[in-house]
Each structure stands twice: as structure tokens, then as C-alpha cells.
Amino acid sequence: MTTETTNLTSGGLPPRLRAALATAGLSLGPMIGAFVLSGLVLLLMKVNPFDYYGYVFQRGLLSPSGVQATLTRMGPLLLLAASLIVAFRAGLWNLGGDAQFLMGAVFVAAWAPLMVQHLPVWLVLVLSMLVSVVIGAIWGLLPAILRAYQGINEIITTLMMNFLGISLSSALVKLVFADPDTTVPQTRTLPVGDRLPVLFGSNVSSGLVIGLVVILAVHWMMTRTAFGLKLRVVGANPEAATHAGLSVPKLTLAVFAISAGLGGLAGAVAILGQYGNVRADWNPAYAFTIVPLVFLARFNGYAAIGYVFLFSALGIGSESAARRLDVPNYFTLVTVALLLVLLAVTERWAALRRARKGV
Amino acid sequence: MSGLFTDAFIIALLAGVVAATVPLLLAGLGEQISEKAGVLNIGIEGMMLMGAYGGFYVAWASGNLWLGFLGGGIGGMVVGALMALFCVRMGLNQIVVGIALTLGAEGVTALLHYEQFSRLYPRLSVMAPLPIPGLSQIPIVGPALFTREPVVYLAFALVPLFVWLFRRTQLGLMLQAAGDKPAALDTAGVSVLKIRTIAVLATGLLVGFGGAFLSIVAAGVFVPFMTHGNGFIGIVLAMLARGRPTWVMGGALVFGTCLSATTALQVAGVDVPTDIIQMLPFVAVMAVLLVAGRKARLPAALGAAYVRGER
Amino acid sequence: MADPAPIIRLRGVTKRYPGIVANDSIDMEFRQGEVHVLLGENGAGKSTLVSMLAGLQQPDEGVIEVEGVPTALSSPERALELGISTVFQHSMLVPTLTLAENAALGGRWWRNPDRRGHEARMAETAARIGVVLTPSALTGSLSLGERQQAEIVRALMRGARFLILDEATAMLTPHDAAGLGQLMRRLASEGVAVVFITHKLNEAIEYGDRVSVLRLGRKVGGIAPEEMRALTPRAATERIVHLMFGAQDAAVAAVAPPPVGADAPVVLECLALHVADATVPVSAINLTVAAAEILGIAGIDGNGQKELAEAIAGQRPISSGRIRLDGAFIDGLDVGGRRRAGLRYVTDDRLGEGTVGGFPVSINLLLKQIGDPPFWQGGIERPAKIDENARALVKAFDIRTPSIHTPAGKLSGGNIQKLLLARELTGSARAVIFAKPTYGLDLQNIAATRRRIREAAGRGCAAIVISTELDELLELAHRIAVMSQGRIVGVVPNDADARRRIGELMSGVAA
Numbered sequence A: 001m002t003t004e005t006t007n008l009t010s011g012g013l014p015p016r017l018r019a020a021l022a023t024a025g026l027s028l029g030p031m032i033g034a035f036v037l038s039g040l041v042l043l044l045m046k047v048n049p050f051d052y053y054g055y056v057f058q059r060g061l062l063s064p065s066g067v068q069a070t071l072t073r074m075g076p077l078l079l080l081a082a083s084l085i086v087a088f089r090a091g092l093w094n095l096g097g098d099a100q101f102l103m104g105a106v107f108v109a110a111w112a113p114l115m116v117q118h119l120p121v122w123l124v125l126v127l128s129m130l131v132s133v134v135i136g137a138i139w140g141l142l143p144a145i146l147r148a149y150q151g152i153n154e155i156i157t158t159l160m161m162n163f164l165g166i167s168l169s170s171a172l173v174k175l176v177f178a179d180p181d182t183t184v185p186q187t188r189t190l191p192v193g194d195r196l197p198v199l200f201g202s203n204v205s206s207g208l209v210i211g212l213v214v215i216l217a218v219h220w221m222m223t224r225t226a227f228g229l230k231l232r233v234v235g236a237n238p239e240a241a242t243h244a245g246l247s248v249p250k251l252t253l254a255v256f257a258i259s260a261g262l263g264g265l266a267g268a269v270a271i272l273g274q275y276g277n278v279r280a281d282w283n284p285a286y287a288f289t290i291v292p293l294v295f296l297a298r299f300n301g302y303a304a305i306g307y308v309f310l311f312s313a314l315g316i317g318s319e320s321a322a323r324r325l326d327v328p329n330y331f332t333l334v335t336v337a338l339l340l341v342l343l344a345v346t347e348r349w350a351a352l353r354r355a356r357k358g359v
Numbered sequence B: 001m002s003g004l005f006t007d008a009f010i011i012a013l014l015a016g017v018v019a020a021t022v023p024l025l026l027a028g029l030g031e032q033i034s035e036k037a038g039v040l041n042i043g044i045e046g047m048m049l050m051g052a053y054g055g056f057y058v059a060w061a062s063g064n065l066w067l068g069f070l071g072g073g074i075g076g077m078v079v080g081a082l083m084a085l086f087c088v089r090m091g092l093n094q095i096v097v098g099i100a101l102t103l104g105a106e107g108v109t110a111l112l113h114y115e116q117f118s119r120l121y122p123r124l125s126v127m128a129p130l131p132i133p134g135l136s137q138i139p140i141v142g143p144a145l146f147t148r149e150p151v152v153y154l155a156f157a158l159v160p161l162f163v164w165l166f167r168r169t170q171l172g173l174m175l176q177a178a179g180d181k182p183a184a185l186d187t188a189g190v191s192v193l194k195i196r197t198i199a200v201l202a203t204g205l206l207v208g209f210g211g212a213f214l215s216i217v218a219a220g221v222f223v224p225f226m227t228h229g230n231g232f233i234g235i236v237l238a239m240l241a242r243g244r245p246t247w248v249m250g251g252a253l254v255f256g257t258c259l260s261a262t263t264a265l266q267v268a269g270v271d272v273p274t275d276i277i278q279m280l281p282f283v284a285v286m287a288v289l290l291v292a293g294r295k296a297r298l299p300a301a302l303g304a305a306y307v308r309g310e311r
Numbered sequence C: 001m002a003d004p005a006p007i008i009r010l011r012g013v014t015k016r017y018p019g020i021v022a023n024d025s026i027d028m029e030f031r032q033g034e035v036h037v038l039l040g041e042n043g044a045g046k047s048t049l050v051s052m053l054a055g056l057q058q059p060d061e062g063v064i065e066v067e068g069v070p071t072a073l074s075s076p077e078r079a080l081e082l083g084i085s086t087v088f089q090h091s092m093l094v095p096t097l098t099l100a101e102n103a104a105l106g107g108r109w110w111r112n113p114d115r116r117g118h119e120a121r122m123a124e125t126a127a128r129i130g131v132v133l134t135p136s137a138l139t140g141s142l143s144l145g146e147r148q149q150a151e152i153v154r155a156l157m158r159g160a161r162f163l164i165l166d167e168a169t170a171m172l173t174p175h176d177a178a179g180l181g182q183l184m185r186r187l188a189s190e191g192v193a194v195v196f197i198t199h200k201l202n203e204a205i206e207y208g209d210r211v212s213v214l215r216l217g218r219k220v221g222g223i224a225p226e227e228m229r230a231l232t233p234r235a236a237t238e239r240i241v242h243l244m245f246g247a248q249d250a251a252v253a254a255v256a257p258p259p260v261g262a263d264a265p266v267v268l269e270c271l272a273l274h275v276a277d278a279t280v281p282v283s284a285i286n287l288t289v290a291a292a293e294i295l296g297i298a299g300i301d302g303n304g305q306k307e308l309a310e311a312i313a314g315q316r317p318i319s320s321g322r323i324r325l326d327g328a329f330i331d332g333l334d335v336g337g338r339r340r341a342g343l344r345y346v347t348d349d350r351l352g353e354g355t356v357g358g359f360p361v362s363i364n365l366l367l368k369q370i371g372d373p374p375f376w377q378g379g380i381e382r383p384a385k386i387d388e389n390a391r392a393l394v395k396a397f398d399i400r401t402p403s404i405h406t407p408a409g410k411l412s413g414g415n416i417q418k419l420l421l422a423r424e425l426t427g428s429a430r431a432v433i434f435a436k437p438t439y440g441l442d443l444q445n446i447a448a449t450r451r452r453i454r455e456a457a458g459r460g461c462a463a464i465v466i467s468t469e470l471d472e473l474l475e476l477a478h479r480i481a482v483m484s485q486g487r488i489v490g491v492v493p494n495d496a497d498a499r500r501r502i503g504e505l506m507s508g509v510a511a
Helices: A002-010 A014-044 A049-062 A064-089 A097-115 A121-150 A154-175 A207-224 A226-236 A238-243 A248-275 A286-296 A301-325 A330-357 B007-036 B044-062 B065-089 B094-117 B141-145 B150-168 B170-180 B182-187 B192-219 B230-241 B245-267 B274-292 C046-053 C076-081 C099-104 C115-128 C144-157 C174-189 C201-207 C225-230 C233-245 C305-313 C335-341 C350-354 C383-396 C413-425 C443-458 C470-476 C498-510
Strands: C008-017 C020-030 C035-040 C061-066 C084-087 C162-166 C193-198 C210-215 C218-223 C266-275 C282-290 C294-298 C320-325 C343-346 C431-435 C462-466 C479-484 C487-493
Touching: A014 A049, A014 A301, A014 A330, A049 A064, A049 A301, A064 A097, A064 A207, A064 A226, A064 A248, A064 A286, A064 A301, A097 A121, A097 A154, A097 A248, A097 A286, A121 A154, A121 A248, A121 B274, A154 B230, A154 B274, A207 A226, A207 A248, A207 A301, A226 A238, A226 A248, A238 A248, A238 C350, A248 A286, A286 A301, A286 A330, A286 B094, A301 A330, A330 B065, A330 B094, B007 B044, B007 B141, B007 B150, B007 B170, B007 B192, B007 B230, B007 B245, B044 B065, B044 B094, B044 B192, B044 B230, B065 B094, B065 B192, B150 B170, B150 B192, B150 B245, B170 B182, B170 B192, B170 C099, B182 B192, B192 B230, B230 B245, B245 B274, C008 C046, C020 C046, C020 C061, C020 C218, C035 C046, C035 C174, C035 C201, C035 C233, C046 C084, C046 C162, C046 C193, C076 C084, C084 C144, C099 C115, C099 C144, C115 C144, C144 C162, C144 C174, C162 C174, C174 C193, C174 C201, C193 C201, C201 C233, C210 C225, C210 C233, C218 C233, C266 C305, C266 C462, C282 C305, C282 C462, C282 C487, C294 C443, C294 C470, C305 C343, C305 C431, C305 C462, C335 C343, C343 C413, C350 C413, C383 C413, C413 C443, C431 C443, C443 C462, C443 C470, C462 C470, C470 C498, C479 C498, C487 C498
Parallel strands: C035 C193, C035 C210, C084 C162, C162 C193, C294 C462, C294 C479, C343 C431, C431 C462
Antiparallel strands: C008 C020, C008 C061, C210 C218, C266 C282, C266 C320, C479 C487
């Protein structure tokens, strides 16, 4: 799977192909390691690791419904990955993705079910996505301003805005946008027929396509356009950016607007394509988990697609396994943590080896 | 309304503030040590969870709450040791490893809890309060603040201890050097890696105590994900405090007050959702940052691994 | 001079890095009471030698003897114990601690750092060697020269008998450098063995008792103290130049600046320029530079030169005043606009702001033209055009790089400077500001850079050269302005009397 996705980056050029294969090797090793180590944990829990992983992959990758669920989940995750790629490449640690996601989700969930009664569905879907981008961007505005004009570290401000946003979205669901027709605190629900269209008669939401298009566009923007290069200059050396006449504050604002806007869009796609409503206290914390994945993908869009696919499949598979094999799906967290650490270690080891070779 | 503000109510309110403040204080002080030494410790949420679980497990297994705190400290230090190994020794990215450790600790503690306690739900005995002679006799303030579990006093006693440590000991200078100019520390003949390792382990210990406080004293049970962002608030507190332990305490009191106010208000019959109250401290801090525009001074080498000879 | 054994002796010390032999069986000795100068071009192996003496690196082969005993300097701690102290080019003091706290740093962790005691001892040690400093001052608030003096004092407080000064004068103003030279002499007379690493010949001859010359990792020769005393400065210089460059005679002789016609049109004008700045406000700058003219700006570092250059280039806002280029006002334009109008700025902070170290040479060459056609069309990059541009410039400016895709940060200092010159001097340059253009370069690159500056002026550009080295300005400039505390305190023509008058202008404020 990873080999295939990384092959896409090679463009058929032999040296790049070799580099891609090397990268794939560096990714596969840690994956195997992570599965071996978490297999040991399963043994301690007296669960046969082969049964467990067999079931996880069968559900997440092989069964039709599992694959469809995996692919559907990828939509919002890819958008979050795209959001983080923009920020990280520009050297800005946007750790507030979960709030941006939730704010986008909540406003869309509040708005879309009402609007479909008055407007054509396609228009509502398009407008909803626009609204979510704007809401997300607004939520990223404050850290952006503080960073751009006061030099205040964005890690701390985005973390705070994250707490704020999670609480606020929950409060909004309970107090402002609550569905008057149910007693459960949740927003109105977008009817299944009015959601994002599914792909080719399957159950896969077209959110997947939106996610893929956006992350590839972001990857292209960051690597092939003047705007992307400007952002990378700001990320790599802000003094050089100033020296070269780039407006660092304006670019910082632009980065936050795009990054947080995409975070909001991720929320909209999750609602419009999958959930249909937001329940109170709902927070899947996707962005937080995606942060290290994007980092390990070296901010590369193609690699991020691979990691997101793996992560979605693991998540979907283990949720099924939890119901069947009495292994709570917290177990996925252990696997993912092991994977992250092993990937980071391998990367470090490869860098050391390169340094020793004097390349 | 007026009838609700009885002495008992105010005592409960103050007591709640203290209980909510202690874990934040420990997390903030712990994070402060790492940050001073140049390690941005995003993994403290994980350390805290591990502390909460370790504390609960040992307290439950041994029947001794004090041993439980020891277990909590060790639990936090285990995560701290991993952080030190990966970030200080191997120089891996501190944000990636921190998040990975937090995810791992969430998974491991939830899994262990599921395996061991999900059918039993044991509760711990209550830690006996230690009234401070004299002070505990003061009306209202006495029972609320001076008739508390001994660990509460110890947690607050850490603040002057840290002021002394940072100001009056070599360790204080060394931590600051490790964060601001690690190469200077190295040429002064002190190992940067050693100081940073010590700092991260100390963070694990303190944050682990904070987690143990949550499970042993505040709740009496362990619940998966029970730290609820306390560790992250600790990061915010440490960054805002700019190296001053007293500021961490001040910040912890503000956040602690807001976190505990919900229950108090509900008791008082004022129906404000938890979410709104929990937003208040963040709103306040963001407003202060926006208006004052103060640059939160952070150590120069924060987040950067130290490699000898690299300039 | 007949003391028994040298305090440190190197025997056949060799250190290899991937691809290069940094030090190739070096034999050398260091004696008490002697200033031993290590001379060599960039990359000659001076820094490697220093890091082995400081305990930061270990030799692959050979022996380091301390007072006749082979000793492993396995760590900086071990070196310190043996009384070996190093003062690096970049300050090794913690900026957020006071000088005394920096001196107190190290020891048992629970100990009280004893600020009072260290302050007293520091003041006392400083007074002994004739250094004035305030032990309770916050390090970050001091100049580099002051920090270095404090580092030397700290080394002596720790019982240093062997003091390494690694490129210690490179970052200093001429005034501070001279002060450091005298301090070295005083330390030697106190019985300290001083090792002074530099690539400046005049300093070596002025302050050294003994000189060793390194070239390409080898010790190629030296001058013993007896010889040193016997030789005239001029003869010593010739000897050393010969050692450093072999047969090739690197004449550093001054070339008279090409004449400028009196009727040359004015290209760049600063009219009553003011720049607000917390530390060095720049005020009332009136300057004109004619076509083909080189205007030197002399002055001690940190007197507003950088602020002025940045204000002209558009990197720093002007509070009042105007700038005119070829008769048109450009102060309303941003950096890009001024560049398009023909204004160029070669920064002295080559790695800090001049380049993005991780980006390829090809992109760094276009850093100030991102988005401009033909390299970008409609905001989309055109790799063929970008590479073509890079290949042409690499060739024209003789940038030695493995490839145009090599990260700029991997180039040597001289080649990075060539990259900056290539970027700023191509196209329609009308006026160029060179900030400390030869700082940190070796002799060959210094010569190449100065040639580029002359050529630019020869093509009709107006050039401003900011330098702290008076000799450089006397060699290059037609007129020299002296800057002090954010003001131009005088402009003198570069004639026979220039050195004296500039000295007066500079000291008039210094006193």
C-alpha cells in the first residue's frame, strides 16, 4: 500500500523512484515493529495477535463495508492533514486544529438542516462548506494576529483557542443550536438524502474526493507555486523572508487563514458526509492525532495520504474488533503511539546513517 | 438567593478551588522545569494520566495512599524517561514525541483500567485531613484551606521551594543555561544532556504527583482520560509564567477557580453549563495577551535538541 | 625563555572527518608566558585543532602531552580541570544570566552559586589584568567585546593557565580588538600560555611571540620567538604570506580607486533620513552617491550602519526623510519595488538573513524575485528557467558548489558571499549597498569580493561600502563617511590625509 502511494511521487524518474522506495522501506520497518510490539501487548491481554490483526485488517481493508467506512473517514482526516501541511511548512505550529474542526462542524450542523428546507441541496452543501472555511479561519484569526504582530508563540495561543473552541462548540450545541425536537443535546440532523453524494453507488462519501483534491492541491501549492515558496521561506528563515521583501505578518495571517479554514472545512465534510449532526461534547480529536502523522510524512501530501489511509483503516478495524474480540479500541492508541515513536526513531537513525556516510 | 451563600457553601467553594488548583499547580511547575531547560514537554498530559493510573493502582493494591503517590510519581517518571530518551538523548522532535507519548499513555491506562477495574470499579478510602493548629480554627477559611489533605500543603510548599531552587542553587543556573545557551553550559563543564534529562524526569515526577492527586484525593477512582486537558493547561501556565513559580501558582488558582466554579454554581442553583465556565480563564488570558501584547519570553533553545559542536 | 617543558605539546595529531583530513599529523608546542598565534585560511584546520584542545573532539591519531604527560582531553570538563580554557568567537555566556552568575555556573547542583563572592572575585581578577567590567550586569545587555573580556576573566578565575582565543577578534570592533590584543600581552606576562587563532596577519605580528601557520590541515611552518623578535613587521608579513599561500604571492597591496568624474550624475540620495530604533536611532542622514562612485561608511560596529542600510533597502521603516534613486523618490516603495528600481543590498548576515540554508542554491539566487517572470509564470514555477538562471550565475560568479541543487547552507562562507553578490549585482543594479562585504572571508575571497565591488562601480553603479576595517575603505572608496551614534559625523575624500582625519572623527566621539 505504502509502496504504491509513494510511487506516485516518483514520477517515473529512477533516482526519485529509488528515493521513494527507500522512504517506503523506512516506513514499512517501523510499521512491522509497531505491530509486533503491540502484538506482545495483546498476548499479555491473552488475545491472539493474529486473530486480532486479522480481524482488524479484514474489517478495515477487506470487507466492503469496512473499506467504505475507512475511505469515508479519510475525507475529513485528509483535510486536516492538508491544514497542518500548510502551517507546518510555513513554520507555524497550529495545534488548535480540533477546535477549528469542531467550530466548522457545529456551525454547519446548525445551519445546513435548516437551509435544506429552503434552498436546493447542492447550493446548501456548497454554501455550508464556504461557511465552515470562514468559521474555521475566524477561529484561527486571534493566534494569527498575536503571532504576526506581537510575536506571541502560536503553540500556546492555539492550545488555548483549542480548549476554548471545544468548550464553546459544546456550549453552542447545548444552548443555541440544540434540536428542539429531541431531548438529547444535539443539533438538528441533516437528512441522509441531503448529505454529500456517495461515490458510484457505494457508501463512500464524496468527502473523500474533496479531501484528496484538497491535499493534492495543497501539496502542489506548497511545492510548485511562488506563494508556496514564499510560505516555505517564512517557515525556514523569517529573517531571510523580511530581507527578501516578503511581508512576514501578512503571510502569517494567510497561513493561519488557510490552515484554520481547512480545519473548519474538515468539520463540515465530517458532518455533511458522515454524521449529519453534532452531539454535545463530541470531539473525535482527529487533528491532535494527525499532527505527528503529518510531521512524519515530512509535510509531503502523498505520504500523508498513505498514513491517513493506514490510520483510518486501523481505527475502523479496531472499532469493529472492540465489539467482537473484547479488546477496547483504546488499543489503537497504543498501536499508533508505538508506530509514531518507531517511525521517529527510524527517521533519526536514517539521518545519522546519512551523516556518517557524509552524503 | 442570599440564603444559598451559607458558610457551608463558601467552604465547599473554597475547598473545590483548592482541589482543582493542586493538579494544575503540579503540572505547571513540572512543565516549567522542562521549559527552563529547553525541552518543550508536550507529553505531560500523558505523564499525568500515567501518574493518575499508577497512583490509583498502587494505592488500591497496597491500601496505602502515600505509597499511591509514590506510584503516581513513578508512573509519571516512566513517561518522562521515555521523553528524555527520545527527545534529549536521541534528539527527536519534541512535539511529535510528546503527542505520541500522550496518545500512548491514554491508550495504555485506558486498557489497563479496562483489564483490571472495569468490572469492579473500586474506590479508595478518603485521605485524612491534617488540620493546621491555629489556622484551622479561623471561621470559613480554616475548614476550607487549613483542614486539608497533607499533600495539598506539600504541593503549595513546592512554590517557595522552587523559587529557592531557581534562584539560590547551581541547579537553577544550570537549568536556565540549558534552555538559553546550552553550548555555554557544555563549555562550563556541565553536561547539557544530563541537566535536561534530570529536568524531564523531575517534570515526570511532579506531573505524576499531580495525576495521582486527581485519582487518589480528588476522585478516589481512576477513570480513563480523567486528566481532561489538565496537562495542557499546565503547558499554558508554564509558558505564561516566564520562569516564575509564583506566577504558575497564580495562574493555577485562576484556572482552578473557574474549573471548580461550575459545581459550586450548580449547588447554588445557578444553571450555567460547565463549558461556559471552563472557557472563562482562556478568554481572560487571550484578552490579556491581545491587549497587553506582552511577548511571552521563552528560552532561546526551547524545542531544539542539543548536539555538541553544532552552532 | 628557557623554561623546561612546554605546557602542551602535540605530537602527530590527526583528525579526520568524512571526506577530509582536518588535521594531518600536527606537531606543535605551547609555552607559558607566550602568545602563540595559529594562522590559517578558512578550512585550514584551526577550529578542529581548537576543539581537540578544548576537549570537544578527540584526535584519531597522535598524542596530546600536558606538561610532558600524554593526556586524553576526553571532555570539556577534563580540559577545564587541567587549566585549559577556550574563549570562542561566538560568546559562550548565557545571555539571561549576569556575568557573575555565568562565572559561578558549574559545580554541585544543590550549592548556592554565591553571587556576592563571585562578583567580588570577578571584579578583583578583572582589576588585576586591567579589565573594567560590572559583574552584576546582565550578559545580554553587553557588547561582544565586553562579553569576551568577561569570558577571559572567568577563565582566569577558574585557574586557566592555558587560554585559547578562537577567532576572538573576528566579531570585534577595531577598538575592542586592539584592547584584546593588549590584554593578551598582559596575560602572557602573567605567565599564561595564550593561543590566539586568527586569519589577520597584522594581529598575528603585533601580538604574537610565536606563529604557526596551518594550511589544508597541515602545519606548513612557523616563526619561533627568537626569529619573531629579529624580524621587522614587514619581513615577518612576507614570511607568513609565503607560508600561507605557498609560491603564489597574494599581494594585498592597495589599488588606487578608479577616478570619478566631477560631473558624474548623482544616483542615490538620502535626504534628512531618520530611523526610529530603540537602541540606535539613526538621525539626519544626508548622503549622495554619484554614478561609478564608491562611498565608504566607516565607524565602530553598532553605530547605526546596519539600521541605515536596512532603511535604504526598505527592510526597516523610515520615520522621516526621503530617498531618491536616479532622481525618483523610492521611499514609498517596498523592498521588491526598490529592487526593481535598481537598489540592491548585500547583507553581512549571510546565513541569518541573506540565504535560506536548507534551500538549493538555485532558489537562493532568486530569493528576492519569487513570483517574477520568467522564473514563475502566473505564480507557477518554471524549473527549467530557474535552473538556467542558476547555472549562468554559478558560472559567472565562480560559485563553487557541487550542484545548483545543493542546499546553500552547505557552501563555504566565501561561496555564500559569491552567491549573494551574484543575486544582487545582476540585472539592472543602479545602487548597491555592501554591508561588511569581506567580514569573515579568507584572503582570496576578500580579494574577489573587492574586485566585484570595483567592477560594479566601474559599470556606473553607485556603491556604498559599510566596513569596520578602515584599510578596506582606504583601498576601495572615493569618499569616506564616518558614522557614530546614528549620525554621519563627517565625510572626507580618500586622500593622503584621510586616515588621520577619519581617526579624528571617530575618536572625537569615542572620547
